Amino acid sequence: MPKTYDEFKQLDMRLDMSRGKPAPEQLDLAWALLNEAGSTGFLARDGFDCRNYGHALGLPEAREFGASLLDVPVGQVVAAGNSSLELMYDALAFAMSFGVPAGEPWSRGDVAFLCPVPGYDRHFSICAALGIRMIPVPMTDDGPDMDVVEALVREDASIKGIWCVPLYSNPSGAIYSAEVVHRLASMPTAAADFRLFWDDAYRFHHLTDTRHTTPNVLDACVAAGHPDRALIFASLSKVTIASGAIAFLASSPRNLAWWQQRSAVRTIGPDKLNQLRHVKLLRDRAGVEQLMERHRALLRPKFDAVTAAFRERLTGVPDVSWNEPAGGYFISLYVPAGLAKRTVALAAAAGLVLTPAGAAFPHGDDPHDRHLRIAPTFPSLDEVHVAAQGIALSLLRAIDEATR
Amino acid sequence: MPKTYDEFKQLDMRLDMSRGKPAPEQLDLAWALLNEAGSTGFLARDGFDCRNYGHALGLPEAREFGASLLDVPVGQVVAAGNSSLELMYDALAFAMSFGVPAGEPWSRGDVAFLCPVPGYDRHFSICAALGIRMIPVPMTDDGPDMDVVEALVREDASIKGIWCVPLYSNPSGAIYSAEVVHRLASMPTAAADFRLFWDDAYRFHHLTDTRHTTPNVLDACVAAGHPDRALIFASLSKVTIASGAIAFLASSPRNLAWWQQRSAVRTIGPDKLNQLRHVKLLRDRAGVEQLMERHRALLRPKFDAVTAAFRERLTGVPDVSWNEPAGGYFISLYVPAGLAKRTVALAAAAGLVLTPAGAAFPHGDDPHDRHLRIAPTFPSLDEVHVAAQGIALSLLRAIDEATR
CATH class of the missing domain: 3.90.1150.10 (Aspartate Aminotransferase, domain 1)
Structure with missing residues (x-):
């Protein structure tokens, strides 16, 4: 030394x-299992041929799998391609160009996002590219400083959202407390179409014996009377294959319908063979x-x-x-x-x-x-x-x- | 009967x-071969671990493969995910929000696209979603009626592009003639940032003994002094696996740099394992x-x-x-x-x-x-x-x- x-x-x-980036030894863990699953064919459980077009929101069993992982109803989950970053970008780009449900296009006015710092550089790059003003707010060990957040969003209608990595936050490791989640879900916002961009990237990435969790943000938003406030993003990129896993989007039924409408124009759907391999490999949350x-x-x-x-x-x-x-x-x-x-x-x-x-x-x-x-x-x-x-x-x- | x-x-x-949609028997053709290729591992020819992050523009050998298929330099090809439709949408959405190189955002003004009819419904859906006015122009057996096209683009600066399916056009089967390609590449346009959206979807999808071809549109545009005019889109969706193949984007170096800058914000790159399988399965254009x-x-x-x-x-x-x-x-x-x-x-x-x-x-x-x-x-x-x-x-x- x-x-x-x-x-x-x-x-x-x-x-x-x-x-x-995951280490090669980590990638080996899933690789062996994925190779086994590879021999299990191309038919979904209902006989659907996963090699063909169809199921633009994801293979039904992959959506169920995502629902069990994220603890949300299956109808409120999209199982997508290999990157949750793409889902975040697209959601924000759709909001900028078309608005979120019942709102007008965000790009018609000044748009700002709250950015707890330190935070994830790729979140900030998306905002920079889309012309979204970034307002740093301090992180604490329990999540963003909610006094600062509440004061800003109450007054400023140009603030349309906040980036959140609720568990083992990138890069501070913060774990959002129940109180912080509750306050984010219930705080009054000047913007009626305010959104929590909830990047649950490290939901299963524990480093200690304690499997920490954060409260279900969709439930918290429903309870607070803001059912459409949260968009949850997650992926298995750091569970199986960094560039070849499944990404998930979960939100309210209304936001899901919005996503479906907007994304159907853009895509013929995800690689369902890869989704099938993942479902067969990992089976369920316990897997x-x-x-x-x-x-x-x-x-x-x-x-x-x-x-x-x-x-x-x-x-x-x-x-x-x-x-x-x-x-x-x-x-x-x-x-x-x-x-x-x-x-x-x-x-x-x-x-x-x-x-x-x-x-x-x-x-x-x-x-x-x-x-x-x-x-x-x-x-x-x-x-x-x-x-x-x-x-x-x-x-x-x-x-x-x-x-x- | x-x-x-x-x-x-x-x-x-x-x-x-x-x-x-391809028939199950068609999907069986590549499936057997892909399964063989699946046993060939995860290492690219230079030892790169295709399971990890990196190569946002595609695995180098997948880009080379695309370059040989499209007959363009490898530095001018992106090997992407499972859908060329996504590339078309993103290219048009980037142009609307940010403009193409050296242009201002298209969405700042009235934007129109020429739509040879009959044409591909998903092209038109993208225009409709992005608020792009569609101007139908008649198709002939040799491609769009160029007298109509030339007259329109000469006068109207709001016309920013045209949808083209140059070979075995969807759904008329038209094959663009050399003259049509030349006129598209060389015609004067009121919009300096006019683009050919060149969806080469059926480049290898012959139904007769004659392997029809159309002239290289990038070369034609360079020769005509409009090097940045064409964006070529293609995919292997109807060659291997409909929802699990590789899509390609090819264009001028300047447009490629633009694409790289814009898409790097959005994605961590394609599924390189699937690209590796494809390269190993199909090998080259002859494959x-x-x-x-x-x-x-x-x-x-x-x-x-x-x-x-x-x-x-x-x-x-x-x-x-x-x-x-x-x-x-x-x-x-x-x-x-x-x-x-x-x-x-x-x-x-x-x-x-x-x-x-x-x-x-x-x-x-x-x-x-x-x-x-x-x-x-x-x-x-x-x-x-x-x-x-x-x-x-x-x-x-x-x-x-x-x-x-």
């Missing part, structure tokens, strides 16, 4: 830790949970390696902190103001590519240059051990430079 | 011929052509059954005609004015569901109610024999009713 930044640099690593235990066995040591290195090197260093997430794909490292970019540059100079500093903020702009997103899933455990030391040593060098 | 409409009705068929010979062997008798029945029953009937296509998926049947809808209704009353009359026209409105789209691919050959008689008998009954 390197003991100084210069020793780390001499290792001349060639490692890209910039994205939250997913079993598989995720095996992911956890691979991932937990990597997260522990990072936090152990940080504890060893960074304990007591002023203005430095990090989270030890109970799930998800990321660790957030907070460094002294003004040193995040420099830390990333020092790591890069030693051959370790980190997520660009600021990526977790709208337009890539971390106003205090304090936040680093660490993505320990893809490299091997040995590499993570070295990389974690390298990150800590790069930060210490940056601090040293700044105080010289 | 039924001899009268009443006999046909007594058969009480339960057959849906409304869409151009596709071999497979298409086997499709042809299944399809040709069905098309022959329809035209034989029409010849038997409808020869000499005033104002009735049909085409005998050299490729593609459809036969157009022209009936006396005002009788298309009635013919469809009579067939439906006998249990035979045809494509709705008017479907091949913008907004489903055939001004003379004359055109029927016949889709003989999906039913068995025996069913096609009966259905073709049934269509002819339904039409004769409609004529009989009208002249009583």
